[in-house]
Amino acid sequence: MASFQGELADLAKPGVDHRGFTVYVETYGCQMNTYDSQAITDLLGRAGFSKAATADTADIILLNTCSVRDHAEHKVISRVGEIRTGRRQQELPQPLIGICGCMAERLGEELRRGSHPIDLVVGVDNYDTLPDILSDLTANREPRLRTVTGHRRDQQYVAPPALYPTNNSHLVTIHKGCDYKCTYCIVPATRGPQREKAPEVIMAEIRGIVAAGGREVTLLGQNVTAYHWQDELDFAALLEQVADIEQLERIRFLTGHPRDMHTHTMETIGALDKVCPWLHIPLQSGSDRVLKRMKRLYTTDQYLDMIATARRVIPGVTFSSDFIVGFPGETEADFQATLEVLRNVRYDQVFSFKYSERPGVPAARLADDIPVPEKKRRLALLMAAQDEVWQEMAGACTGEVWTGVVETAARRPAGAMRMRTANNRKVVLTGGKPEVGQIVSARINGFRSSTFLGEIVV
8 A cells, every 4th residue: 555645735835925934833742732833834824934944944933832841841941042042153143933832821921031032922822813923023013912822712723734744643633721620730721721622623624634645643632532512522422423534544542531531432432443442541640649639530449440441342452641750748658559550550651750840730739748869769660660561561462463554664673664553552564665554464573662573464
């Protein structure tokens, strides 16, 4: 099967640039930010701005940012300084620099008072103001506002189909914001309350992707399984509608909240051949006491019951999770409970972090009483426990034959390709010359880190 990528219409190509100004959008954070960056690029392209090939050549640089952890924000501030210093040292004109996304929403005008000049600040619900702001700034006019933040219910952006989608899967945001109030999380403040994209808009967007040659979509939301449209359509019903789209072959989604993984939702996932059997469902902690302080609204037993149900009704299902270690008040017993659940569930992959206090969230009122060295120790132990689980699981897969879609060239060895199975396992392929987008079968003959090694079966 030939790759569809060479046949894609250039839907993201910007319109005629009558002013000659180029824009480069740099993305930090989650897949939803990647989707938003595509939407921003499209908005500005339709307004007459051209897409710069690199930040070094751009007249305008927009940094689409993340605020989930303190480190992410420091990285952006450092990047602004790097851009300003680099242009000055090379004696090149300074670009206009804008901060967009979650960091813009959290800090607002404060960002423009830093040591390195920032020209505009635009939050997650106000990207439609960018063309006018940039038109004024590039014409040496002072815009009505340089900082535009605040949440709006009337804005749901639709990004054009990406020409070269990450992992061969087109991102589709189905809602934004979050109505949960986890005590450590800044997302409800930066992304606002949960607001749904209308199902007819989602369906039209996915049909456009298919018409452009796409065969796989990844549905996105802060808590994607919490989707509900006017109390008429829940996530399971939306999946059924999406699965009915002809020529669409695969549907993935993330991230799901344990509270929204209802039995009927899991049964629907298991019944629809197009829906991939991989669930990313963050546990965060294996201690009921810590979960209560986090306001996660479930117990460990409830989470494990959900995992058991998924294994029963979704053939071939695999799991991944997020964990936070060193949350305020977490004892050694609490941490050991987390390790116990990790070993019980047997995740394919975990994303684990040391607790990082975020300003203004409820947990900031708790004493951050776990010393940094202890947080590092617990993080290392959790990662070691996961590696032990993974080594045993992966080793048992040797000799099995799996089917998946070829996504891209592997980094090594030379000439190898990488495929991904429906349940999200990545395999470096040797033997044969498959093309991107092709469905192939491979016999597993080993693994390296979190990636399997396989030989194509003819």
